[in-house]
Structure formats: C-alpha cells, structure tokens
Amino acid sequence: VNSTSDPSDAVPGNGTCSVMAGVCTLRAAIQEPNAFAGADVIQIPAGTYTISIAGAGEENAATGDLDIRDDLTLEGASAGTTIIDGGALDRVLHVQPMNVATLAVTVRDVTLRNGAVTNIYGAGILHADGGSLLVEDATVTDNHVSGVTVDTIGGGIAANGTGSLTIRRTSLTSNSAYRGAAIFHNGPLLLADSTVSANTAVGSAALDSY
Numbered sequence: 001v002n003s004t005s006d007p008s009d010a011v012p013g014n015g016t017c018s019v020m021a022g023v024c025t026l027r028a029a030i031q032e033p034n035a036f037a038g039a040d041v042i043q044i045p046a047g048t049y050t051i052s053i054a055g056a057g058e059e060n061a062a063t064g065d066l067d068i069r070d071d072l073t074l075e076g077a078s079a080g081t082t083i084i085d086g087g088a089l090d091r092v093l094h095v096q097p098m099n100v101a102t103l104a105v106t107v108r109d110v111t112l113r114n115g116a117v118t119n120i121y122g123a124g125i126l127h128a129d130g131g132s133l134l135v136e137d138a139t140v141t142d143n144h145v146s147g148v149t150v151d152t153i154g155g156g157i158a159a160n161g162t163g164s165l166t167i168r169r170t171s172l173t174s175n176s177a178y179r180g181a182a183i184f185h186n187g188p189l190l191l192a193d194s195t196v197s198a199n200t201a202v203g204s205a206a207l208d209s210y
Contacts, residue, residue, distance in 0.1 A: 001026050001044050006052040008062045026084070027053075030068060031061045039071040044110065046081035056090045056117070064090040065115075065126075068105055069097065076110035079139045079171075086115035086123070092143065095127040103131025103163070111139040119147035121184070122158030124175065129161040130187075136168040145177035153177050153208060154184035155199065164188040176200040180208030 007019040009028035013035035017024035026042070026049045033040035055063025065086070068074075074093075076082025086092040092115040097103035107125070115123035124143035127133040140156040155175035159165040165185050171194065172182040181199035183189070189209060199206040 001029050001042060004047045004049050006050065008053070012060070012062075027061055027066060030066050030072070033072055034061060034067070034069040037070060039073070039104070041073045041075060044074060044076045044082050044084075046077040048083040048085055050085040051087045051089050051092070054089050059094070059096060065092060065094045067094045067096055071102075071104045073106040073108065074110060075108050078109050079111050079137060082109060083111045083113060085113050086143065088114055088116040091115040091117050091123050091126055093125045094122075095125065095133055097129055097131050103129075105131070106134045106136070107138060109137050111141065113139075113142045115143040117145055119149045120145070120151050121160050122154040123177070124156045125158070126154070127157070127159040127161065127163060127165060130163040132164045132166070133159065134166045134168070135170055136166075138170045140170065140172045140182075141174050143175045148178050148202065153179045155180070156182045157184070159185035159187060159189070162187045164190075166190045167192070167194055169193045171195045172199065174198050178202045179204040180206070182206040184208045186210045
C-alpha cells in the first residue's frame, strides 16, 4: 500500500494492486487477494486510511467496508501510526470467507476506528461464519452500532459464527452497541493481555459471549 486514498482497484483479479499507474490503495490491496486462493500479507505504512466510498452491503470491497474473503494478514506499522477509519459510512472490516472452514485472518499493529452501522452486527470488525480471526497489538475504538434490534450487537468486534476469535495485546475502548459494546461472539474466544474500557451498551454488557 502506498496511498492513503480510497479508490477501488482498476482491474480486480489481474494480480496487480493498482488504481492507476503506481498507486496501490488499501482497498485495492484487499481486492486483489480476494480474487485468488492462498494466504497473503498486506503491509500498511503509517498513515490514516479513511473509507470514503459509500455503498453498504456490497461484499467484494468495491464500496463501503473493506471485505476480506480469503486468508489474509493486515499488518500496519503500529497501532499508534497506522489508522483505518470507517468514516462513519460503514463498518471498517468485514471478514466474510469464501471457504468457511479454513479461513485465517490476522489484523495486527493497526487502529480500527469510526465504523458505524445500524441494526446490524459489528461496526469495527464483523467476523462472519467460520475460520479464525486474530487481532493483536491493535486498537479498536469509537465504533458504533446504533438501533435496538436483536442484531444491534458488537460495537468493536462481532464474531457471529462458529469461528474462533483471538485478541491479544489490544485496546477496545469507547465502542457502543445495544449488546456487546466491545465484543460479541458465538464461537471460541481468547482475550489476553488486553484492555476493555469505556464501552457503552444499552441492553447488556461490554462483552456478550455465547
């Protein structure tokens, strides 16, 4: 990634991250490995990467949130310097596997902030279905799910499936939802060496665990 702008990849699936000659955005970098099976690593330099293309509900990272469909590691410079901002347009990351059983996603050394959705799961990260999600050395802050329906859950992270969620050395602060303001999960959860503070839940606790 060499640009903090937000355009989509010019030709998703051609094997080259490019919105124009020499420019690789975070969105384009995610679209390319979505098109190919196998594990990939995206290195994200220091900077603020703000989602600016409206269009919730699209599932291939062309608009709205950044959809991760295959095995991937997102690796920032540090949580203090690499910031992925939802722009209050949509959630920040949607981990939605093409292969439910084996998907493996790692999010490391980044801040995820300012995700916003209404009456639906997960404003910072939505981890749907199976596989595994590891969040480490990160900050998840100021992500908000509004509404009062049964789906208004998981302000910071929602793991709404059978997959495992592991969180290490991560701060989850100032997120909100009706239930599970910081974390909602169905499958196995390991939360280690982390801080959960100042999250606001209307209908239940900061951590909603099934």
